[in-house]
Amino acid sequence: MNDRLPHEKGFHVSWDQIHRDARALAWRLQGVAPEGGWRAVVAITRGGMAPAMIVARELDIRTVDTISVKSYDHQTQSEPRVIKSPDMDIIGDGEGVLIVDDLVDTGKTLEVVRAKMPKAHVATVYAKPMGRSQVNTFVTEVSQDTWIFFPWDMALQYVEPYRGT
Numbered sequence: 001m002n003d004r005l006p007h008e009k010g011f012h013v014s015w016d017q018i019h020r021d022a023r024a025l026a027w028r029l030q031g032v033a034p035e036g037g038w039r040a041v042v043a044i045t046r047g048g049m050a051p052a053m054i055v056a057r058e059l060d061i062r063t064v065d066t067i068s069v070k071s072y073d074h075q076t077q078s079e080p081r082v083i084k085s086p087d088m089d090i091i092g093d094g095e096g097v098l099i100v101d102d103l104v105d106t107g108k109t110l111e112v113v114r115a116k117m118p119k120a121h122v123a124t125v126y127a128k129p130m131g132r133s134q135v136n137t138f139v140t141e142v143s144q145d146t147w148i149f150f151p152w153d154m155a156l157q158y159v160e161p162y163r164g165t
């Protein structure tokens, strides 16, 4: 890992893996759906968009909106700000609505989002311990000192063999 990072470990997720894990999330969400099913999905941009699309596809939810919260500049966190809200005429207080994000870390992003839609069900693919209480359903927990690398932030590249010549 790059030594400017405060995180001890890296958890590198491929497209295949995020697809699999987002499907596992959809499966869990189906199990806790209200009668008649979830009525809408709100993706937290940008990281929540890919998992939200997969969840919406698996659960056949056609109403999909976004909320944009900016809190990180690379790996430095500042106070989260809502830059774009969903259509509140449709979302209301969040009853029957799924909020989807790729991960929860400190939980600060979700705190802001939940305040806008207090009755929504919050789902993330990955969760770190500090933010776990902000999430209703998630798939995989990683330790707080792990940085999760998503496929949209990575590229295939050459690596040196373990044993040099």
Ligand SMILES: O=P(O)(O)OC[C@H]1O[C@H](OP(=O)(O)OP(=O)(O)O)[C@H](O)[C@@H]1O
Pocket: 044, 045, 046, 047, 048, 069, 070, 071, 072, 073, 101, 102, 103, 104, 105, 106, 107, 108, 109, 110, 131
């Ligand atoms: O629980 P927290 O400590 O608030 O952090 C979690 C949030 O941070 C990342 O988004 P980011 O703000 O980096 O924006 P992005 O999704 O556009 O990459 C991630 O996708 C979550 O939304």
Ligand SMILES: O=c1[nH]c(=O)c2nc[nH]c2[nH]1
Pocket: 072, 103, 105, 146, 147, 148, 149, 150, 153
């Ligand atoms: O790509 C990311 N990986 C992480 O582990 C993380 N935590 C907050 N924001 C994050 N973004």
Ligand SMILES: [Mg+2]
Pocket: 044, 045, 046, 047, 048, 101
């Ligand atoms: Mg995000």
